[in-house]
Amino acid sequence: MKIIYHCFGGSHSSVLASAIHLGLIDKSRLPTMEEMMAIPYYDKTSDADFGSIRFMGIDEFKNEIYVLGKKSMGNRYSNILLGIADILGVSDKLISVNCMNQVNWSMKIGGFTSRRMGLEWLGRPVLGSGSRDAFFNLVNLVEYTRLQSMKKVQGS
Amino acid sequence: MIIIFLATTGVHHSLIAAYIFLERLNETNFKMLPDFSNIKKDYSGFPIFIDKDSQDNRIYSLGAGKEVLMTQKTIEDLVNVMGFSRDELVVKPVRIKGEQLLRFAEKIPGILGGEAISRVLSEYVVKKEFYRIVKEVEDFRGELRKLH
Numbered sequence: 001m002k003i004i005y006h007c008f009g010g011s012h013s014s015v016l017a018s019a020i021h022l023g024l025i026d027k028s029r030l031p032t033m034e035e036m037m038a039i040p041y042y043d044k045t046s047d048a049d050f051g052s053i054r055f056m057g058i059d060e061f062k063n064e065i066y067v068l069g070k071k072s073m074g075n076r077y078s079n080i081l082l083g084i085a086d087i088l089g090v091s092d093k094l095i096s097v098n099c100m101n102q103v104n105w106s107m108k109i110g111g112f113t114s115r116r117m118g119l120e121w122l123g124r125p126v127l128g129s130g131s132r133d134a135f136f137n138l139v140n141l142v143e144y145t146r147l148q149s150m151k152k153v154q155g156s
Numbered sequence: 157m158i159i160i161f162l163a164t165t166g167v168h169h170s171l172i173a174a175y176i177f178l179e180r181l182n183e184t185n186f187k188m189l190p191d192f193s194n195i196k197k198d199y200s201g202f203p204i205f206i207d208k209d210s211q212d213n214r215i216y217s218l219g220a221g222k223e224v225l226m227t228q229k230t231i232e233d234l235v236n237v238m239g240f241s242r243d244e245l246v247v248k249p250v251r252i253k254g255e256q257l258l259r260f261a262e263k264i265p266g267i268l269g270g271e272a273i274s275r276v277l278s279e280y281v282v283k284k285e286f287y288r289i290v291k292e293v294e295d296f297r298g299e300l301r302k303l304h
Contacts, residue, residue, distance in 0.1 A: 002237055051226035051227065068230065076200075077230075080227060083201065085238060087203055087205075087214070087216065088245065
């Protein structure tokens with residue numbers, strides 16, 4: 001199974017969700033900024049990364065986990081991904097997870113300041129605070145996704 | 157092979173390109189095509205199946221809003237991630253003048269006559285750009301021949 005977490009830039013909420021999924025970060029407590037910055041791609045992407053599906057790792061059930069930045073394409077992008085998988089005949093092997101619902105204003109403002117304006121010193125503290133606020137919502141999203149992947153495996 | 161014509165909307169120029177590719181269209185009858193300017197179908201985001209060509213290739217039309225090239229990159233990456241080769245699914249972006257206008261026209265609320273305005277506008281833009289679409293499709297046909 002391939003699981004793609006996607007958000008606006010593929011740099012914050014989707015990366016954090018994939019790190020939670022892969023156990024790269026402890027899901028039972030709030031992470032520190034240093035721990036989040038140690039996650040590959042967290043607040044490190046550029047404009048060239050928009051639209052690229054980037055590999056994050058393989059979970060304990062052999063699911064491949066990816067992240068994707070899709071700008072403001074919303075749920076339509078999930079339908080595009082699932083539609084393409086469907087016409088390839090592999091829709092049962094793909095889960096597309098939109099992380100945008102878990103993104104708060106601090107993450108949006110902090111992420112924009114850090115990535116788009118290039119002011120990391122200003123954006124990162126705001127982003128870190130927002131990421132911590134959203135953390136347990138992302139944990140819930142990941143748990144739901146893991147259940148969904150188990151159901152899909154059992155169903156196929 | 158699967159061929160996807162990709163544009164800002166999936167029910168205007170990419171749809172026309174798909175029918176030109178299938179050699180089932182001339183300049184005068186594009187308004188009568190099934191799903192032409194079908195806004196509801198475009199909103200779903202799912203690729204629209206058009207038909208198979210003489211070589212059994214499956215032809216689709218897809219709308220991606222303003223992010224056509226980003227979506228092309230994502231689809232090509234997805235094909236690779238899902239274990240398929242680039243020969244199995246080809247994406248052809250179709251770009252015309254006024255394509256953003258078509259996208260905006262789709263957003264006009266129905267109560268303000270959105271669907272009718274969108275249809276009139278799309279007929280005008282597509283008619284004006286028809287030969288550019290034909291040229292794009294012919295160039296693409298040439299690229300496909302080189303590929304095989």
